[in-house]
Amino acid sequence: MKSPFEDSVLSLTVYPRNANQTKGQIRALRLSGRIPSVLYGQGPSENISVCAKNIAFELEKPGIFSRVFQLPNYGKVLISAIQFCSVKDKPIHVDFRRLSKDQKIKILVRIVFLNQDKSVGIKRGGALNIVHHHLEVFAPVDCIPEAIDVDLLNLDIGQTIHLESIQLPEGIQVLHVEKDEAIASIVPPSSGDKTDDQEVSEAQTSSS
Structure with missing residues (x-):
């Protein structure tokens, strides 16, 4: 095979x-x-x-x-x-x-953030804060990933994706990032932007 x-x-x-x-x-x-x-x-x-x-x-x-x-x-x-x-x-x-074929090498692999347009937090007005765009990995040359995928679909405002929650290809070892280190997060909108929840809350306050 x-x-x-x-x-x-x-x-x-x-x-x-x-x-x-x-x-x-x-x-x-x-x-x-x-x-x-x-x-x-x-x-x-x-x-x-x-x-x-x-x-x-x-x-x-x-x-x-x-x-x-x-x-x-x-x-x-x-x-x-x-x-x-x-x-x-x-x-x-x-x-x-x-x-x-049998060697392992250090290589920088880019991170691809999937479902940005469908992310719960981004749809609510949050912004994607990327901490790491690439990961330095130690990998066998027969399974070097072109990219490491990170799915943002269920990430809400205030939530963070850490390295330990990313599914890495088999045999891949990340070298420069700790398991609990943040890779990306959805941060609240700036003061000039408001989420749907904030608008509803303000509307209820003004009508009371």
């Missing part, structure tokens, strides 16, 4: 690249639709290039630094860094990190 590591890996188009390219050759490489890249880890670094369209497509989706990719003939990798052009804001260089 295949593991999630095999099923969820996305393949990127990759090409070998000479180590001692001139600035002109690198410029021509970018004009041809490729991004110069370096592959690090578990042995000597290797100079490669990847399809610019692949990277641009992946950048449109959140969580690119916690997504596992397959580089044909090079193995499975994570993107560790992306350099952007200061003028056009396009990726001009990518660093990759080699992975082996």
Whole structure:
């Protein structure tokens, strides 16, 4: 039976690249639709290039630094860094990190807050106060989550979600946050905003 590591890996188009390219050759490489890249880890670094369209497509989706990719003939990798052009804001260089199936790594994973539009507290006028947008985790590379979901559906004003109440994927260990530490809460509206309960209470007071 295949593991999630095999099923969820996305393949990127990759090409070998000479180590001692001139600035002109690198410029021509970018004009041809490729991004110069370096592959690090578990042995000597290797100079490669990847399809610019692949990277641009992946950048449109959140969580690119916690997504596992397959580089044909090079193995499975994570993107560790992306350099952007200061003028056009396009990726001009990518660093990759080699992975082996049996290793565990530290990685920053984003938190996704679900059902914000349906949350009891937010519908009553409360505001979402996010304490942590990401969690640093220690995870096997065959089950790195792209995101950690937090459901806000039943969270009311004044209530808080702590780490211990979040269901983490199996084998995932959070490193920098204690179990009782707050992840997010629904705070009361500002003085200029009123919840339905407050409006009803004021109406009853004024009519008495």
